[in-house]
Amino acid sequence: MKKDKLKIKxxxxxxxxxxxxxxxLTQFQKEESTIQMRLQRKKMENLIHPNxxxxxxxxxxxYQIEDYLENSNYDVERSxxxxxxxxxxxxxxxxxxxxxxIDIAETExxxxxxxxxxxxxxxxxxxxxxxxxxxxxxxWFKLSEKEKEHDILTNNSLRIREQNHVRNKLxxx
Amino acid sequence: xxxxxxKNNKKCAVKVKQIExxxxxxxxxxxxxxxxxxxxxxxxxxxxxxxxxxxxxSLVNDxxxxxxxxxxxxVSKENRGKxxxxxxxxxxxxxxxCRTAIKYYGIEACVSLVPKTxxxxxxIDQYQMTDAGWQVFLTGQSMLNILKKYEL
Numbered sequence: 203m204k205k206d207k208l209k210i211k212x213x214x215x216x217x218x219x220x221x222x223x224x225x226x227l228t229q230f231q232k233e234e235s236t237i238q239m240r241l242q243r244k245k246m247e248n249l250i251h252p253n254x255x256x257x258x259x260x261x262x263x264x265y266q267i268e269d270y271l272e273n274s275n276y277d278v279e280r281s282x283x284x285x286x287x288x289x290x291x292x293x294x295x296x297x298x299x300x301x302x303x304i305d306i307a308e309t310e311x312x313x314x315x316x317x318x319x320x321x322x323x324x325x326x327x328x329x330x331x332x333x334x335x336x337x338x339x340x341x342w343f344k345l346s347e348k349e350k351e352h353d354i355l356t357n358n359s360l361r362i363r364e365q366n367h368v369r370n371k372l373x374x375x
Numbered sequence: 376x377x378x379x380x381x382k383n384n385k386k387c388a389v390k391v392k393q394i395e396x397x398x399x400x401x402x403x404x405x406x407x408x409x410x411x412x413x414x415x416x417x418x419x420x421x422x423x424x425x426x427x428x429x430x431x432x433s434l435v436n437d438x439x440x441x442x443x444x445x446x447x448x449x450v451s452k453e454n455r456g457k458x459x460x461x462x463x464x465x466x467x468x469x470x471x472x473c474r475t476a477i478k479y480y481g482i483e484a485c486v487s488l489v490p491k492t493x494x495x496x497x498x499i500d501q502y503q504m505t506d507a508g509w510q511v512f513l514t515g516q517s518m519l520n521i522l523k524k525y526e527l
Binding site: 217218220224227231234235246258261 | 408409440446448449450457465474477478480481482484485488493494506507508510514515
């Protein structure tokens, strides 16, 4: 169907509700449009409230975690502690201050951040409350579970160790 | 996120996913209006209800300007006009473009599109887009509003 047939079939509002059409700007128009856009954005940058900037940072973190969880690949760099550290950095908080915020010992927080301790359920919930529900507890939980899942799949030394605790192992021909 | 069945006002949960190579075989011009194969160099996303593709969107990531441009968008034929089956498809796709921009650029995120002149005011009214001459765009609070409305 040609565009003029669309115009007959649908109102302008219905077209805007259903399409974004390919732009046919000339090279000159494209350059002009980039300049116009930069000017407008510059004007709006001055209106940003610091609280709004923090909200955007938290949403950025949330979307990055969500997309990582969606991806079936495991990335050793993207650990629970990595994202928790990023959360602290966005808030510009020291460990001691943040530990106080969520009522845990500073050593506990430090152990979690250094991957010497697993995060608990209470931490997931407290993080959700601290972020005003921007990053839900379930997102932190799934992040922690992804690490656990990878560990269970790949921890051969644990398998060897645990063999000594199993008797009457089933055997099948 | 959900779309609304216009017949009974029922909410139906949907997902937005990156398009897969095998999808292109099903993207006919009669149902999705454009030739989507020409968009393969861009990031193309589909809005799906179960496995049924109800909308498509092609995004261009302008890293220099920290901006995502919606270069093409179409809802499926049965969801256009006064007899459409589902509502909110375009809104969700635009909100998803906002999500993508925030994921990459945080507070500097921007989503833009080049509207047909006669349709410009509709995008401005419907999605609180700002007029920048050739383009209209979303940033800051208007971006947050659209994410809230479409639950992303």
